[in-house]
Amino acid sequence: MENWLTKRAQLSPDHLAVQYQETKLTFAQMNDQVQHIATQLAQIAQNEERIAVITSNQLQGYLMILAVQQLGKTIVLINRRLSAREIDFQLKDAGIQVVVQDNDFHLTLSVNKQVSFAEVLAIPVTELINPVADFDLNKVTSIMYTSGTTGNPKGVMQTFGNHFYSAIGSALNLGIMTEDVWLAVVPIFHISGLSIMMRSLIYGMGVRLFEKFDVHAINKTLLSGEVTTISVVPMMLTQLLSDLPAGTRYHKNFRTMLLGGGPTDLTTLQRATAAGIEVVQSYGMTETASQVIALDAANAQRKIGSAGKPLFPVSVRIAHQDENRHGRIQIKSPTLAVGYLNQPEKYANTFENGWFDTGDMGWLDDEGFLYIDGREGDMISSGGENVFPDEIESIFAKLDAIKQIAVVGVPDEKWGAVPVAFVTFTDGKSLSRQELRNFGRDMLAHYKVPAHFYNASELPRTASGKVQRHKLPHLIAESSEIK
Amino acid sequence: MENWLTKRAQLSPDHLAVQYQETKLTFAQMNDQVQHIATQLAQIAQNEERIAVITSNQLQGYLMILAVQQLGKTIVLINRRLSAREIDFQLKDAGIQVVVQDNDFHLTLSVNKQVSFAEVLAIPVTELINPVADFDLNKVTSIMYTSGTTGNPKGVMQTFGNHFYSAIGSALNLGIMTEDVWLAVVPIFHISGLSIMMRSLIYGMGVRLFEKFDVHAINKTLLSGEVTTISVVPMMLTQLLSDLPAGTRYHKNFRTMLLGGGPTDLTTLQRATAAGIEVVQSYGMTETASQVIALDAANAQRKIGSAGKPLFPVSVRIAHQDENRHGRIQIKSPTLAVGYLNQPEKYANTFENGWFDTGDMGWLDDEGFLYIDGREGDMISSGGENVFPDEIESIFAKLDAIKQIAVVGVPDEKWGAVPVAFVTFTDGKSLSRQELRNFGRDMLAHYKVPAHFYNASELPRTASGKVQRHKLPHLIAESSEIK
Numbered sequence: 001m002e003n004w005l006t007k008r009a010q011l012s013p014d015h016l017a018v019q020y021q022e023t024k025l026t027f028a029q030m031n032d033q034v035q036h037i038a039t040q041l042a043q044i045a046q047n048e049e050r051i052a053v054i055t056s057n058q059l060q061g062y063l064m065i066l067a068v069q070q071l072g073k074t075i076v077l078i079n080r081r082l083s084a085r086e087i088d089f090q091l092k093d094a095g096i097q098v099v100v101q102d103n104d105f106h107l108t109l110s111v112n113k114q115v116s117f118a119e120v121l122a123i124p125v126t127e128l129i130n131p132v133a134d135f136d137l138n139k140v141t142s143i144m145y146t147s148g149t150t151g152n153p154k155g156v157m158q159t160f161g162n163h164f165y166s167a168i169g170s171a172l173n174l175g176i177m178t179e180d181v182w183l184a185v186v187p188i189f190h191i192s193g194l195s196i197m198m199r200s201l202i203y204g205m206g207v208r209l210f211e212k213f214d215v216h217a218i219n220k221t222l223l224s225g226e227v228t229t230i231s232v233v234p235m236m237l238t239q240l241l242s243d244l245p246a247g248t249r250y251h252k253n254f255r256t257m258l259l260g261g262g263p264t265d266l267t268t269l270q271r272a273t274a275a276g277i278e279v280v281q282s283y284g285m286t287e288t289a290s291q292v293i294a295l296d297a298a299n300a301q302r303k304i305g306s307a308g309k310p311l312f313p314v315s316v317r318i319a320h321q322d323e324n325r326h327g328r329i330q331i332k333s334p335t336l337a338v339g340y341l342n343q344p345e346k347y348a349n350t351f352e353n354g355w356f357d358t359g360d361m362g363w364l365d366d367e368g369f370l371y372i373d374g375r376e377g378d379m380i381s382s383g384g385e386n387v388f389p390d391e392i393e394s395i396f397a398k399l400d401a402i403k404q405i406a407v408v409g410v411p412d413e414k415w416g417a418v419p420v421a422f423v424t425f426t427d428g429k430s431l432s433r434q435e436l437r438n439f440g441r442d443m444l445a446h447y448k449v450p451a452h453f454y455n456a457s458e459l460p461r462t463a464s465g466k467v468q469r470h471k472l473p474h475l476i477a478e479s480s481e482i483k
Numbered sequence: 484m485e486n487w488l489t490k491r492a493q494l495s496p497d498h499l500a501v502q503y504q505e506t507k508l509t510f511a512q513m514n515d516q517v518q519h520i521a522t523q524l525a526q527i528a529q530n531e532e533r534i535a536v537i538t539s540n541q542l543q544g545y546l547m548i549l550a551v552q553q554l555g556k557t558i559v560l561i562n563r564r565l566s567a568r569e570i571d572f573q574l575k576d577a578g579i580q581v582v583v584q585d586n587d588f589h590l591t592l593s594v595n596k597q598v599s600f601a602e603v604l605a606i607p608v609t610e611l612i613n614p615v616a617d618f619d620l621n622k623v624t625s626i627m628y629t630s631g632t633t634g635n636p637k638g639v640m641q642t643f644g645n646h647f648y649s650a651i652g653s654a655l656n657l658g659i660m661t662e663d664v665w666l667a668v669v670p671i672f673h674i675s676g677l678s679i680m681m682r683s684l685i686y687g688m689g690v691r692l693f694e695k696f697d698v699h700a701i702n703k704t705l706l707s708g709e710v711t712t713i714s715v716v717p718m719m720l721t722q723l724l725s726d727l728p729a730g731t732r733y734h735k736n737f738r739t740m741l742l743g744g745g746p747t748d749l750t751t752l753q754r755a756t757a758a759g760i761e762v763v764q765s766y767g768m769t770e771t772a773s774q775v776i777a778l779d780a781a782n783a784q785r786k787i788g789s790a791g792k793p794l795f796p797v798s799v800r801i802a803h804q805d806e807n808r809h810g811r812i813q814i815k816s817p818t819l820a821v822g823y824l825n826q827p828e829k830y831a832n833t834f835e836n837g838w839f840d841t842g843d844m845g846w847l848d849d850e851g852f853l854y855i856d857g858r859e860g861d862m863i864s865s866g867g868e869n870v871f872p873d874e875i876e877s878i879f880a881k882l883d884a885i886k887q888i889a890v891v892g893v894p895d896e897k898w899g900a901v902p903v904a905f906v907t908f909t910d911g912k913s914l915s916r917q918e919l920r921n922f923g924r925d926m927l928a929h930y931k932v933p934a935h936f937y938n939a940s941e942l943p944r945t946a947s948g949k950v951q952r953h954k955l956p957h958l959i960a961e962s963s964e965i966k
Contacts, residue, residue, distance in 0.1 A: 007795065171659065176659055
């Protein structure tokens with residue numbers, strides 16, 4: 001397939017491509033700027049196969065991601081919120097020597113070159129280099145790391161084909177119109193945000209980019225009719241509704257709120273409907289290149305609690321069903337990543353007879369709607385971020401003073417869920433709450449640091465000695481917090 | 484990919500799939516009927532790899548086509564208007580033993596079984612057979628014959644992937660909305676009609692099927708708001724506009740008139756715009772599985788005479804350019820047929836370095852809009868049908884009385900163009916106009932029979948003896964018609 005960006009610049013040169021704050025770029029303008037940046041990047045990363053980009057949702061970072069793609073190099077997208085230790089692991093795994101980063105990113109990383117966007121943009125350009133002519137659907141264009149329930153983060157390799165079929169699956173579900181503008185406040189370093197960028201190129205659609213979840217500013221935009229679609233996590237939906245004056249309805253141009261990162265409740269749905277919002281709940285992950293299951297607004301109330309039906313190119317099955325038809329959720333889809341970088345066997349192990357095992361448990365009703373029981377691995381979904389207890393536990397276990405630690409998610413009004421920890425100290429040693437928090441802040445992204453640390457004399461375990469996480473929340477009432 | 488029909492019955496069971504006259508079927512209902520028919524068909528064509536369907540645009544034929552597909556057999560679509568001789572050639576070429584046909588189709592063909600739809604529907608069903616689980620994108624699902632400028636008709640083999648990418652390319656150009664209903668009056672045995680059927684499955688879109696081009700009935704439907712899209716040839720557009728009372732505008736729900744089979748003129752375009760019609764001109768052929776180039780309404784007047792720009796998955800180039808950048812129009816597209824049945828070398832010969840040579844000449848302007856100069860092979864586009872002079876000439880050349888014949892297209896108010904013939908008789912022999920017409924009617928589809936037969940003493944020829952077709956129209960004024 002022809003290079004999507006240059007193709008779009010040909011097909012829809014004067015159509016809005018991206019708006020950030022007051023800056024609007026058409027596809028022709030965006031293409032010009034991206035080709036300029038690509039030429040600059042080539043001068044500092046000529047021989048690199050992969051370039052890492054560290055950015056918040058701002059225009060320079062947006063263009064930088066596209067520029068890496070224009071060079072035919074793989075974009076390694078780094079979560080802006082990770083600690084230096086976490087980022088270094090990913091950079092090393094991906095063999096990264098060149099990192100381009102937000103002007104206000106200040107961590108020192110273990111690579112040859114850390115170059116700010118400002119420095120890239122200052123590189124003199126004499127002659128523009130040629131972008132790649134084609135986007136080979138089998139070629140890996142992006143890598144983003146996902147923490148698993150066990151072991152190190154895995155670099156999920158996404159091809160152009162994965163992004164293409166993801167965009168098409170979404171289009172066949174939500175429809176596409178030339179007037180569509182998709183608001184991106186979910187991070188562009190996550191698949192939720194990157195997939196909006198790729199849809200923009202494929203559809204010829206405008207993106208309205210927001211750096212921060214400023215609930216007022218976003219509500220104002222949704223009321224203005226300037227955007228038609230937004231991707232949100234449940235926390236955002238709740239905050240948008242709270243901020244909306246009673247009786248106010250969103251603009252009729254605004255047609256879809258795509259909700260990922262967990263289901264929502266009936267009350268919230270009803271409030272959304274009253275405000276004229278069509279909420280499309282969805283389910284997907286980095287490995288599936290965004291949503292693969294979606295629940296349309298028409299069925300939202302009738303099928304409350306369901307994640308919906310598989311998108312047109314996607315198949316879902318429940319394997320290893322118990323007597324109530326509950327079992328493991330497995331997926332076939334042309335959007336499935338082609339592998340974990342450097343860990344082919346680990347990715348292969350997630351497949352069963354050609355079906356990708358999501359790690360989630362669930363069931364299908366008679367009409368084919370999927371219901372998710374929960375994550376096999378006790379993943380915590382906190383403010384749109386996936387947090388895995390195993391990872392947090394393994395970090396804290398490095399402290400001599402800690403004898404045992406178990407982490408579990410508990411519901412939280414603001415974030416949906418937050419991790420909390422149950423700790424037993426080594427005899428004769430102890431740490432204060434502040435010391436535990438400081439250690440966590442040094443080693444982990446802030447949202448992974450447990451919100452509360454409880455003293456635990458003993459942890460509930462199975463016969464074989466495995467901690468029974470699901471029993472932990474019941475201990476909170478009888479436990480004291482570490483001072 | 485999962486079977487599109489059963490998938491749609493799962494995803495959009497209650498959505499309109501097809502309406503014919505007063506009968507409306509949802510996807511669930513249509514799937515039920517099609518599976519029933521597939522089971523009946525299996526009983527008369529169990530071991531056939533291919534089944535031929537001869538039908539006008541009516542519901543039974545529509546369901547029959549889908550039923551063949553559900554069995555995993557290849558549909559051979561026969562032009563309802565061909566003569567028995569022409570059909571027999573195609574059936575033999577495709578190795579067809581079973582033909583299912585309109586109840587009012589009465590030609591006798593050289594096959595084992597000719598079964599009317601009524602006979603198929605009368606076959607008792609005890610247990611439904613299982614449809615194919617998957618639609619393999621590489622599998623040939625349809626074959627339709629196209630006459631070339633030379634030689635015998637060629638069976639164009641279209642895969643599921645061809646139809647899928649065609650539908651996606653169209654969606655990325657025209658947009659898709661859940662409320663879309665596409666009016667199909669172009670023949671479903673041609674790619675223009677079959678592609679609407681395939682889009683319906685892929686998009687979950689309703690089709691409004693019309694058997695005949697009843698200009699009143701179709702205008703009434705377009706005015707009602709019940710359809711959003713229609714495919715037409717230029718003759719239909721002209722007639723619809725003529726029939727429309729002055730000052731009338733089509734319903735606002737009606738959003739696209741997709742025009743194929745030749746460009747239109749500025750006056751017609753302006754009349755269409757005044758009637759609220761967004762005309763999207765397009766260019767495609769059987770080998771490209773429908774439109775590959777399209778001109779959006781926004782550019783229609785500014786780029787009058789252009790066929791538009793290549794759709795998102797499509798690339799176009801002008802090969803062998805002359806000093807004015809005119810040359811051969813060549814195409815790359817995932818919609819390109821995988822071959823001509825039994826004539827792989829003939830198909831391979833239409834490619835140059837991986838590019839499909841359309842046989843048309845043209846040029847690209849600086850903005851990438853394609854202009855078509857004309858068919859290298861003097862094809863006549865008559866009422867949406869492609870007519871090739873060589874074929875007509877070779878049929879008439881069989882008559883002893885005819886010494887020489889040359890056919891060329893001339894403009895016609897009703898059909899866009901019609902073939903006319905210039906004839907010289909063998910010494911001492913001659914035929915009347917009526918005898919020539921009768922012979923033509925026996926041997927050819929009626930639209931291929933020359934509208935006029937002129938006496939020609941001598942035909943204009945090149946030095947090498949080839950008839951100069953482009954000079955023929957100038958001879959009409961000075962020629963007498965055969966009585």
